[in-house]
Amino acid sequence: MERILDQKLVSSWFDVHQSVPETYVFPPEKRPGKLNVPLCKSIPVVDLGSHDRRDTIQQIFKASQDFGFFQVINHGVSNKLIDDTISVFKEFHEMPSKDKARECSKDPSRDCKLYTSSENYANEEVHYWRDALTHPGHTSEKYLQYWPQKPTQYRDVVKRYLEEARNLGAVILELLAEGLGLSAEFFNGGHSDSPMLLSNHYPPCPDPSLTLGLTKHRDPTLITILLQDTEGLQVFKDGNWIGVEPVSTAFVVNIGYVLQIISNSKFKGAEHRVVTNSRVARTTIAYLIYPSNENLIEPAKALCNQNPPLYQSLTFKEFLKNFKANFKSKIDSTEAVLQTISLSGS
Numbered sequence: 001m002e003r004i005l006d007q008k009l010v011s012s013w014f015d016v017h018q019s020v021p022e023t024y025v026f027p028p029e030k031r032p033g034k035l036n037v038p039l040c041k042s043i044p045v046v047d048l049g050s051h052d053r054r055d056t057i058q059q060i061f062k063a064s065q066d067f068g069f070f071q072v073i074n075h076g077v078s079n080k081l082i083d084d085t086i087s088v089f090k091e092f093h094e095m096p097s098k099d100k101a102r103e104c105s106k107d108p109s110r111d112c113k114l115y116t117s118s119e120n121y122a123n124e125e126v127h128y129w130r131d132a133l134t135h136p137g138h139t140s141e142k143y144l145q146y147w148p149q150k151p152t153q154y155r156d157v158v159k160r161y162l163e164e165a166r167n168l169g170a171v172i173l174e175l176l177a178e179g180l181g182l183s184a185e186f187f188n189g190g191h192s193d194s195p196m197l198l199s200n201h202y203p204p205c206p207d208p209s210l211t212l213g214l215t216k217h218r219d220p221t222l223i224t225i226l227l228q229d230t231e232g233l234q235v236f237k238d239g240n241w242i243g244v245e246p247v248s249t250a251f252v253v254n255i256g257y258v259l260q261i262i263s264n265s266k267f268k269g270a271e272h273r274v275v276t277n278s279r280v281a282r283t284t285i286a287y288l289i290y291p292s293n294e295n296l297i298e299p300a301k302a303l304c305n306q307n308p309p310l311y312q313s314l315t316f317k318e319f320l321k322n323f324k325a326n327f328k329s330k331i332d333s334t335e336a337v338l339q340t341i342s343l344s345g346s
């Protein structure tokens with residue numbers, strides 16, 4: 001099993017090919033098209049160090065409505081920790097594939113794991129040009145015992161990083177809650193207490209016009225907080241793809257389906273994708289804020305006074321089951337994910 005995985009990792013073979021293997025070539029209508037899309041200066045970069053809290057809330061609210069995306073700076077996470085974190089994941093993905101597979105095979109429940117393309121590799125028609133490492137975002141020994149021990153600084157750096165990410169997530173969720181007119185603590189607890197870490201790695205690709213790192217999707221999260229240092233992430237806005245500009249030491253935040261439901265569609269889960277490039281490997285680190293499985297996902301009551309609820313209630317576990325059944329990489333079905341629970345008939 002491990003041997004098979006390590007041979008499939010894009011990072012294990014990308015440099016022995018002059019051209020893109022057939023199983024990675026998207027059909028013409030699904031290809032990324034124009035690669036040099038404009039980098040978007042209009043996706044707001046919000047200064048969390050500002051003392052004008054009302055203004056900060058307003059900026060985040062507007063960005064969440066307009067784009068489902070914003071970036072944050074002056075967030076309190078040190079530049080050194082951000083650099084160390086990016087370095088440790090780059091180093092991880094550059095290790096020999098066998099070592100990577102071994103370092104990620106300690107967890108009997110397979111919550112800590114390495115995979116390539118998507119978790120649905122066996123059933124995909126076309127594979128994505130990415131490898132991924134994921135594990136729960138909790139930092140207690142119960143979880144940490146299964147994390148990689150190579151690179152040697154992995155556990156130390158990633159533990160500190162995840163502690164900071166948790167705090168930052170709580171700050172952002174308070175600002176989002178207040179913007180929606182909910183209590184600042186609204187998202188504390190069950191709505192946000194099952195975070196996951198996901199490190200994506202996209203090796204250089206001989207022909208980026210044929211491949212995708214990730215197809216158009218919305219995240220099944222409450223929100224996602226991403227670290228990126230290289231271009232590649234694009235947002236679908238008003239029928240066009242726009243690039244999310246890497247801002248040094250900023251975090252990119254995007255709204256997921258769960259917040260779309262809870263906000264009764266005041267915020268929309270942002271559609272995004274990842275394109276590849278031929279020059280450098282791109283490594284990103286996502287902190288995915290998920291509810292716990294039994295948490296009830298439904299439009300917040302306070303948001304259903306003037307507007308009827310647009311979605312049925314369901315547990316997060318049920319939501320995920322729906323999500324996996326409806327979101328097939330083969331079809332462009334970001335809307336289909338919510339159709340089964342939509343009350344509006346649209």
Ligand SMILES: O=C(O)CCC(=O)C(=O)O
Pocket residue numbers: 198200214219226228232233272273274284286
């Ligand atoms: O790597 C990126 O830039 C984005 C990754 C992403 O969208 C995801 O993991 O859901």
Ligand SMILES: [Fe+2]
Pocket residue numbers: 217218219272
């Ligand atoms: Fe995503």
